[in-house]
Amino acid sequence: MNRALLIWRKSLNVVMLTLTGVAALSVVSVLFLILGYLIWHGGASLSWNFFTQLPKPVGETGGGMANAIVGSLKLLLLAAVIGLPVGLMAGVYLAEFGGQTFSFVIRYTTDLLNGVPSIVIGIFAYSLVVLPVKHFSTLAGGFALGIMVIPITVRSTEEFLRAIPGTLREGAMALGASKWKTIATVVLPAASGGILTGMLLALARVAGETAPLLFTAFSNRFWSPGWSQPIASLPVMIYTYAIAPYDDWHRQAWAAGLVLLGLVLLANLGCRLALNRGGNVRSV
Amino acid sequence: MTSTVTTIQHAAPPYSGPRAFVRRLRHGDEIAHLITLTFAAAILLITSMLVWELWVNSHLSRAKFGWNFFWTQTWDPIFDNFGAAPFIYGTLVTSIVALVIAVPLGLASAIFLSELAPRKISDAVSFLIDLLAAVPSVIYGLLGIFVVVPLMRSWLGPFLINTLGKVPVLGKLFAGPNYGVGFFTAGIVLAIMVVPFIISVSREVLLTVPREQREAALALGATRWESTSKVVVPWARTGIMGSIFLALARALGETMAVTMVIGNDPKISASLLHPGYTIAAVIANEFTEATGDLYLSALIELGLVLFLMTFILNGLARILIVATERGGGRPA
Numbered sequence: 130m131n132r133a134l135l136i137w138r139k140s141l142n143v144v145m146l147t148l149t150g151v152a153a154l155s156v157v158s159v160l161f162l163i164l165g166y167l168i169w170h171g172g173a174s175l176s177w178n179f180f181t182q183l184p185k186p187v188g189e190t191g192g193g194m195a196n197a198i199v200g201s202l203k204l205l206l207l208a209a210v211i212g213l214p215v216g217l218m219a220g221v222y223l224a225e226f227g228g229q230t231f232s233f234v235i236r237y238t239t240d241l242l243n244g245v246p247s248i249v250i251g252i253f254a255y256s257l258v259v260l261p262v263k264h265f266s267t268l269a270g271g272f273a274l275g276i277m278v279i280p281i282t283v284r285s286t287e288e289f290l291r292a293i294p295g296t297l298r299e300g301a302m303a304l305g306a307s308k309w310k311t312i313a314t315v316v317l318p319a320a321s322g323g324i325l326t327g328m329l330l331a332l333a334r335v336a337g338e339t340a341p342l343l344f345t346a347f348s349n350r351f352w353s354p355g356w357s358q359p360i361a362s363l364p365v366m367i368y369t370y371a372i373a374p375y376d377d378w379h380r381q382a383w384a385a386g387l388v389l390l391g392l393v394l395l396a397n398l399g400c401r402l403a404l405n406r407g408g409n410v411r412s413v
Numbered sequence: 414m415t416s417t418v419t420t421i422q423h424a425a426p427p428y429s430g431p432r433a434f435v436r437r438l439r440h441g442d443e444i445a446h447l448i449t450l451t452f453a454a455a456i457l458l459i460t461s462m463l464v465w466e467l468w469v470n471s472h473l474s475r476a477k478f479g480w481n482f483f484w485t486q487t488w489d490p491i492f493d494n495f496g497a498a499p500f501i502y503g504t505l506v507t508s509i510v511a512l513v514i515a516v517p518l519g520l521a522s523a524i525f526l527s528e529l530a531p532r533k534i535s536d537a538v539s540f541l542i543d544l545l546a547a548v549p550s551v552i553y554g555l556l557g558i559f560v561v562v563p564l565m566r567s568w569l570g571p572f573l574i575n576t577l578g579k580v581p582v583l584g585k586l587f588a589g590p591n592y593g594v595g596f597f598t599a600g601i602v603l604a605i606m607v608v609p610f611i612i613s614v615s616r617e618v619l620l621t622v623p624r625e626q627r628e629a630a631l632a633l634g635a636t637r638w639e640s641t642s643k644v645v646v647p648w649a650r651t652g653i654m655g656s657i658f659l660a661l662a663r664a665l666g667e668t669m670a671v672t673m674v675i676g677n678d679p680k681i682s683a684s685l686l687h688p689g690y691t692i693a694a695v696i697a698n699e700f701t702e703a704t705g706d707l708y709l710s711a712l713i714e715l716g717l718v719l720f721l722m723t724f725i726l727n728g729l730a731r732i733l734i735v736a737t738e739r740g741g742g743r744p745a
Contacts, residue, residue, distance in 0.1 A: 142636035146529060152521035153530070156608055157538055160545045163556060170559075218452030226446045227453070235453045237731070238460050244659075244727035245463065245720060246666025248693045252716040255700070256466045279456060309445035337549020340668035340693070344700045364551045368669060371555050379559070386555050390548060397547045401540060 164390070171387025174380035179388075184350050184366075190377040194385055196352050197361040200267075201336065201389075203353075204346060204362055207271020208278050208335055213328055216282025220324075223283065224290035225312050243280035250276055251341035259345060265359040270346025274335040281334060285327025289320040326400045333396035337389060339364035363389045464720070471714035473707050482714060488679040488695075490704075495711035497718060499679040503596065503689035504719070507671060508664040510600025510685060511607055516657055518604070519611030520646075526612070527619035528627075528641050539616060546609035554673035557602040562674055565601075566593030570686055573597075588684040594676035597685040602670045607660035614659060618652030618737050619645060652737030658730035662723040668693035692719045 178193045185192030219239070223232050254273035259265055293316050301311040317324070347359035348369060363385050370382035474482065474495065485496020522542075526535045570591035578587040622645050630640035646653070676688020677698060692715045703709040 138636055138639070142638040145638045145642070146525075149521040149525035149529065152518050153525040153538060153612075156518060156522050156545070156612065157541050159605055160541055160548075163545075163548060163552065166556060166560065167552070215452050215455055218449045219456055222446075222449035222453040226449055231453075235456060237728075238457055240731055241724060241727055242456065242460050242463075244662055244666075244723055246668065246693060246723055248666065248668040248696050249463070249467070249716050249720045252470075252696065252700075252713055253463045253466055256470050256713070257462070276459060279459070283456065308442045310441065312445065333547065337547075337551065339549070339551040340697055343697055347701070364549060364669075367551050367555060368673070371551075371558055372673060382555060386552050390552050393547055393549060394544060397544055401543060405536075405540070 171383040174384040197366040200360040201362045208274035211275025212278025220286025223287045239280045248340040254345045265347035267360040273341035281331035289323030467717040473710035474714040500692045504691040507599040511603035514604035523615035550669045553670040557674040562593040599675040614656035655730045655733030662726035
């Protein structure tokens, strides 16, 4: 009886532990499945034209997504200009100046803002930027993405600033530097690697966002000069091409998906490797 | 060098009143403080403006439908009659399906990473899982349309109908016809999308469980699995709940991938294999086509509902995770 129980417990142990391993393996394999599938399908449809040509009119095959690639870059530039300064400064406040209660409120709000569904951010940008001028624009899309950049930047900036040892600050202050001088010339430079990586990660995350662009930047089958016209972007193009009934569009969606995923994963890979290896090497 | 000296001279004498404030301003610290504070306050402002805009712009719909909005099942843009029930239903059902799949998978993986795998392998796998979390949702949608939906249509759907569909009560959930698109397909795609979040947060939480807890259980003769399932996991359960809430909040608000595979049909049906609609999906699909102020207002009210749902869940999740990481977890 006792022996049977022991065998039962031991086999349960082996079975359950194996299952956890299988679970981890299957989750990781999903990443490689996604990558493999996109390379297989997207690689075949990727061509020079994809990067240099405008979309062809409906029904004609060929063409590319040059305007969407430029569009995504323009939107990201706007997002960076709008979101990064706010994120950086607020992060500095939380790490260097903040008191107890107010900092807690800011931190909590930041987390909540981070959790707001991107489609709701889209509605926000729509009612704030699109409604008053009554047309979709690059500006509105960039604004929506910029809002999403803020919370991510705040938290990463704060984290990297906190990782700088207090002795560094004390050293600078002992030399007579004022607090802001300490921050600007000692603490921020020491944390700059981490902070910049965090910013790049934030941009990589919003680069793939589709939902907030649907009714802010909208889309465009042509070039979009300036900042006040609707503009195409890679994620929105993937969406519209994927749900369209044309085979050629599907092929282009795969190609665009490969380009987008490649860029996002490369940025992530680079940043995370740099962070894992370096950490706070520069601060010491 | 000179500036350093003057700084010290300024700092020393005890000024008070407005003069001191001016001195400190000249000193620069207060200015820096104020500037960064302004940016931090901007986050508060943005978030409250977000709520305000949702509230104000959904006014028409709130005034006309009131609470009935939540249980009306019609969505009729032509006669300006809007109800949120099918969308709320779809959002909840797809998220629950996602959790039913993702929680066991994620928790098991987290256990493997924190309890079994050597640190190096654990770190490497977590790294890959972080990358998985970075995949844009539209890519999941793309794979959803061209991989998961055909799989569901030709293989998994018929399989489910023939097996689980035959079980007395459960069978209702897996009744045909099977279109390939629907709640279940959306749930699968969502599950894949939220699993990385469950894993990375649960792993962090499990790693905070003190080693003595495991050792004590093992010393009492427990097997590895028993120490994990009866000691470690119960200790970390609050944090694990937090990770599940986070995942749920993400699943509720996920837009693109769901829009592409759910079938976009505002109906409430018991079968998970039938097409449905979610809040995020209907906003994504109909927002630009919304003619008429009431139509737009109803869509924005849906956005408000979605915002509140995720707002509450996120808040709860943060509290739970912080509680466990501060050592609030107790063995059962």
